[in-house]
């Protein structure tokens with residue numbers, strides 16, 4: 001892929017170089033009209049193998065419009081390969097739109113994401129609401145290319161665009177009592193079929209809720225994401241605003257957030273409520289603690305190849321971000337607090 | 339269909355009708371597999387089709403299993419004995435879909451990592467249940483050749499009663515495999531129990547003594 005070949009070999013983890021060639025080239029490409037969600041990977045279709053993925057069009061409802069973003073480009077850690085955009089946007093877990101991986105892309109295109117307000121309240125000196133459209137226009141956005149590890153033992157590498165959650169939260173002046181952060185997804189059964197019917201929604205008690213410890217929320221790797229692949233988020237990936245915590249399983253990355261509350265006590269989290277023996281509050285990626293029904297020691301990487309190009313790789317502790325985050329959990333028994 | 343009042347089609351049409359139905363069974367089981375070759379490259383199973391493919395094939399195998407078990411109550415209910423000739427193709431197709439389901443897991447999901455595969459087969463009870471069901475289906479498929487059926491005689495019938503535990507194993511495998519939700523597997527389990535109910539008198543489970551059975 002183009003993006004990959006432009007950045008391959010550049011070392012350094014999550015370093016950000018302003019206005020480098022990579023960014024300019026990418027903007028240039030977008031300017032040429034390659035900015036539609038699918039065209040950027042069109043060159044892939046050249047492989048004649050019928051099992052190779054040509055761009056799957058989002059079905060009939062018509063894809064929700066996405067806007068290009070201005071941001072500081074991120075770097076691809078050497079050795080990593082980006083997951084193609086059409087895979088990252090057509091293989092989603094977003095049970096509000098159905099439990100099959102294809103359901104979210106199919107059923108979410110009508111989600112109304114403008115206007116969208118995000119409430120920040122609880123243990124903060126200055127509670128308030130933020131208009132996401134304004135935030136996109138005003139915040140200094142940056143790109144972070146992270147490994148994404150789903151609890152179902154598959155993984156991707158995704159270029160997120162957003163801002164550090166910690167920097168965002170500081171605007172609201174967290175009080176000294178704030179020890180946890182609780183997040184909540186939009187609750188709108190009219191728009192979200194999974195919230196109307198437990199059959200569609202997999203039996204989760206909606207709205208979807210997630211939580212972090214304050215130090216996890218303030219960690220510089222934790223991202224409040226507003227986009228992927230250089231553009232605003234498509235609904236199936238959590239438009240217009242979602243959480244990204246790269247050292248935790250994907251389900252911690254709550255989507256379409258409407259509320260953030262800072263709390264003294266640990267908040268409930270959706271998957272933990274549904275199956276406490278399978279999903280903990282922490283959900284740190286840990287190859288040594290299996291899910292009761294499958295091993296977490298390795299993962300299937302979803303990369304640019306076709307169906308037969310299977311890449312199974314060892315899972316890394318903290319999804320490879322141990323150097324930055326392991327100290328947060330010093331002295332904790334991670335088998336117990338999984 | 340449990341009543342016998344339903345008339346079978348007139349005698350002269352029965353044979354051709356069974357032929358047509360046989361062709362329909364073959365096409366019905368084959369065409370979805372052909373469709374995959376068209377659909378997967380076009381993204382119908384999503385950006386990463388592996389899990390969806392496993393689900394598609396597993397669910398297809400279960401449906402074929404239910405259809406296989408529907409044949410004899412239907413034949414009896416309709417008084418249309420020749421329908422029984424649909425049973426073997428349905429059963430073999432069920433096995434074929436189950437093999438593809440298994441093979442997809444082995445190859446595309448676990449990438450033939452045999453150590454991991456061995457571990458998963460014994461550690462994960464739901465996988466063990468699916469695998470047991472698959473072993474049963476394999477034995478039944480291998481002993482379904484007409485020559486063997488004749489050779490085995492009475493024992494064939496006993497052997498092929500294993501289909502009932504296989505059906506229940508698959509239903510539990512399905513239920514257990516889900517991350518959340520229970521409605522869909524519950525529907526399949528009720529269908530399975532319904533099919534077993536038709537056979538309650540034929541099955542070798544403990545029955546009341548003849549004194550209480552109707553003449």
Ligand code: HEM
Pocket residue numbers: 389392393394395396397398399400403436439440443465468469470471472475508511512515516
């Ligand atoms: C040979 C051993 C088998 C293995 C290793 C196996 C493996 C699996 C796996 C990995 C899943 C998906 C779990 C997930 O979503 O994480 C699954 C689901 C399923 N399997 Fe199997 N399976 C086996 C045998 C069978 C057989 C023989 C049948 C039916 C005749 C069957 C029917 C199903 C069904 C209906 C599902 C659920 C599909 C859905 O969620 O829509 N499996 N199996």
